[in-house]
Amino acid sequence: MPNSNEHIVSSYEDELTELARTISEMGGLVEKAIANATEALIRSDTELAMATVAADKRIDAMQTQIDEMAVSIIARRQPMAQDLRLVIASIHVANDLERIGDMAKSTARRSTQFEGITMSSQFKNGLRHMGELVQRQVKLALDAFAGRDKNIAVDVVERDTDVDALYVSLFRELLTYMMEDPRNITMCTHLLFCGKNLERVGDHSTNIAEQAYFLSTGKTLTADIEDLKREQIKS
Amino acid sequence: MPNSNEHIVSSYEDELTELARTISEMGGLVEKAIANATEALIRSDTELAMATVAADKRIDAMQTQIDEMAVSIIARRQPMAQDLRLVIASIHVANDLERIGDMAKSTARRSTQFEGITMSSQFKNGLRHMGELVQRQVKLALDAFAGRDKNIAVDVVERDTDVDALYVSLFRELLTYMMEDPRNITMCTHLLFCGKNLERVGDHSTNIAEQAYFLSTGKTLTADIEDLKREQIKS
Numbered sequence: 001m002p003n004s005n006e007h008i009v010s011s012y013e014d015e016l017t018e019l020a021r022t023i024s025e026m027g028g029l030v031e032k033a034i035a036n037a038t039e040a041l042i043r044s045d046t047e048l049a050m051a052t053v054a055a056d057k058r059i060d061a062m063q064t065q066i067d068e069m070a071v072s073i074i075a076r077r078q079p080m081a082q083d084l085r086l087v088i089a090s091i092h093v094a095n096d097l098e099r100i101g102d103m104a105k106s107t108a109r110r111s112t113q114f115e116g117i118t119m120s121s122q123f124k125n126g127l128r129h130m131g132e133l134v135q136r137q138v139k140l141a142l143d144a145f146a147g148r149d150k151n152i153a154v155d156v157v158e159r160d161t162d163v164d165a166l167y168v169s170l171f172r173e174l175l176t177y178m179m180e181d182p183r184n185i186t187m188c189t190h191l192l193f194c195g196k197n198l199e200r201v202g203d204h205s206t207n208i209a210e211q212a213y214f215l216s217t218g219k220t221l222t223a224d225i226e227d228l229k230r231e232q233i234k235s
Numbered sequence: 236m237p238n239s240n241e242h243i244v245s246s247y248e249d250e251l252t253e254l255a256r257t258i259s260e261m262g263g264l265v266e267k268a269i270a271n272a273t274e275a276l277i278r279s280d281t282e283l284a285m286a287t288v289a290a291d292k293r294i295d296a297m298q299t300q301i302d303e304m305a306v307s308i309i310a311r312r313q314p315m316a317q318d319l320r321l322v323i324a325s326i327h328v329a330n331d332l333e334r335i336g337d338m339a340k341s342t343a344r345r346s347t348q349f350e351g352i353t354m355s356s357q358f359k360n361g362l363r364h365m366g367e368l369v370q371r372q373v374k375l376a377l378d379a380f381a382g383r384d385k386n387i388a389v390d391v392v393e394r395d396t397d398v399d400a401l402y403v404s405l406f407r408e409l410l411t412y413m414m415e416d417p418r419n420i421t422m423c424t425h426l427l428f429c430g431k432n433l434e435r436v437g438d439h440s441t442n443i444a445e446q447a448y449f450l451s452t453g454k455t456l457t458a459d460i461e462d463l464k465r466e467q468i469k470s
Binding site for chain 2: 064067070071074075078080081084085088091092095171175178179182185186189192193196220
């Protein structure tokens with residue numbers, strides 16, 4: 001009997017490990033989607049954009065898969081307090097990753113409207129910088145979640161102000177272009193939404209970091225403090 | 236002993252009912268938030284806008300509350316298949332409601348920038364119409380969820396194309412204003428994001444309707460079909 005018991009315990013652990021591995025795999029796809037969407041936008045690469053849009057189906061499917069794994073673990077294993085929190089947190093994280101995937105898809109789709117249009121190097125650099133920054137935020141947030149590391153989680157939340165500041169700077173630059181020449185307006189509104197998409201990737205990374213913080217400490221990273229910071233930077 | 240057993244069963248039912256009631260209450264707050272944000276925007280009513288921003292704290296708190304109720308029900312009651320799906324779906328629905336609240340807050344916050352600015356009646360009517368439409372979508376989606384009514388759920392998903400069409404029409408009108416006079420550009424970009432916020436409320440309502448459809452039928456409303464529809468309308 002001890003053997004059989006041990007087997008059950010080990011298999012339950014395996015399922016939790018598999019859940020964590022699947023989230024990490026989904027995270028990898030999402031990071032790649034952001035990188036590709038930003039690159040497609042900067043290079044006006046329609047082929048890469050279409051591939052990024054198509055790849056989102058796999059990200060959506062992984063969210064469903066994680067949801068089902070979570071429900072199955074809860075139903076069959078009836079996890080206790082700490083594990084149950086982890087499984088529920090996994091559902092939330094998969095949800096945020098799916099929305100980050102949507103942001104990448106939306107950016108990629110918009111980028112196809114820019115074929116043959118030239119952006120200034122300065123603007124391209126700004127976009128590339130913001131793309132890299134939010135990609136790093138997603139990665140760090142997932143590291144914090146995987147390692148239940150509250151320090152990395154706090155880093156992610158604090159660094160979101162950098163993302164917001166970059167967005168505000170892109171926003172102002174786009175306003176200038178629009179005012180300079182009305183023919184820029186249509187393209188610039190699409191770019192505005194692309195910038196906003198990246199900024200929202202930062203927000204979703206923050207959500208994931210908050211889940212990590214909660215798992216690590218049992219406490220919530222007070223939403224109030226962040227709200228205040230965001231209001232300061234965005235107003 | 237039968238009495239004691241009956242008591243447990245009845246109390247479990249009570250908890251599920253209380254969970255449903257809390258979602259419905261949160262839904263009411265969210266509908267009101269959209270109505271208030273739209274009204275604040277149209278009337279440039281800063282006081283109403285500030286109240287709407289402040290009220291979002293309560294919506295956020297209710298999401299946390301629903302999450303905790305759900306985890307507590309799972310941990311103590313170990314619900315079986317159908318009930319477990321319902322509890323997990325409640326977590327998803329609360330998540331979507333919280334984001335709809337964020338859209339209302341963001342719209343209200345932007346509206347404070349418009350004091351003293353006059354919008355055409357036509358544009359105001361468009362905004363009001365869109366606000367009412369998405370508010371109705373939220374209500375119907377929650378009705379579908381509460382009653383596990385697949386027909387209402389399908390209605391909500393189908394009607395999302397009306398929301399998208401309205402958004403496209405607002406978007407085009409704003410582009411025209413920007414091209415007519417560069418002094419309109421800053422205000423119009425804020426209005427663009429307000430329109431986008433309302434359009435996203437429609438998307439979140441669709442997510443809620445999909446949860447309702449799944450609870451009612453055990454099947455997913457194929458994401459593929461909607462994707463295709465959205466691509467047609469948005470491209």
